[in-house]
Amino acid sequence: MAEISTIARPYAQAAFDVAQSDNALSNWATFLSDAATVASQPEVHEIANNPRVSAAQLLSLFEAAIGVTHDSQRNFLATLVNEGRVDALSAISTAFLAHKHAFEGSADAHIVSAYPMADSEVADVTAALEKKFGKKLNATVSVDESLIGGFSVAVGDEVLDMSVRAKLVRMQTALTA
Template structure:
């Protein structure tokens, strides 16, 4: 996977620069969402590896008539270079660049129980001084027992009951 990210990075950076300069970041983000979903389908992965399928046919599978001329050309470049399977990684890297450009960071919140909108807004407000604007995605993990665990990039804040119990266990063993 690390190799795919390395191969995808120049494409993601190029398409981000193109979209940023043209003021079309939202439409490119939407297009890359769709393209990545298509590229992830097992049938399409099989198609990409089939030597009987010509590049124009592969481009048609991805384009489907809903892409701009620039987006279609991008797909054509990927197909011509045998890199269409990198679209999920290109999308992910593009979103990271877009979020950085917009000043927004992604945060994964693991909670022992479902959180309502008010609690999420309060959590985002509490984290804002440390991390800035955050886009929260919430996952329920009953093994946490209580509290939350927040991951922003490579930084993790563990305020869960399970995390505190593990910390106490480690301290008692020393």
């Protein structure tokens, strides 16, 4: 069987093309994220793989859970359901976001801080990171007290770890080498 990301790519591209032509990238990003969340539920996975559940019933379940209002989104979901590709929704959503970010010249940044950050601190860190990475960043922040101090940032596959824990590990490695 083909890998999920291979299956997801053409669907994500098609969704991006439709969303771009409709000038609705954010709407589609939310729609795909919601659909992926629904599809990831174990109960929905079980229903999707039940041969006694028709495609129309599965489509109705998704429409009710997500609140689909646009025909293009309804048609997209119908295609996925009819082709048995509901399990690929998470990968489709991820690939769609990659297309969206590339188009907008932006990226997601996940900041993990040792302590809760004020909005002004997040704005300052985000501004500095935007200069470093050369693109607009959509920052999300979480707290991990095990960092001891400082923060760690992940942008795509790049990680910038400025935490005290990481510095202590580097010092330990240098001293024991």
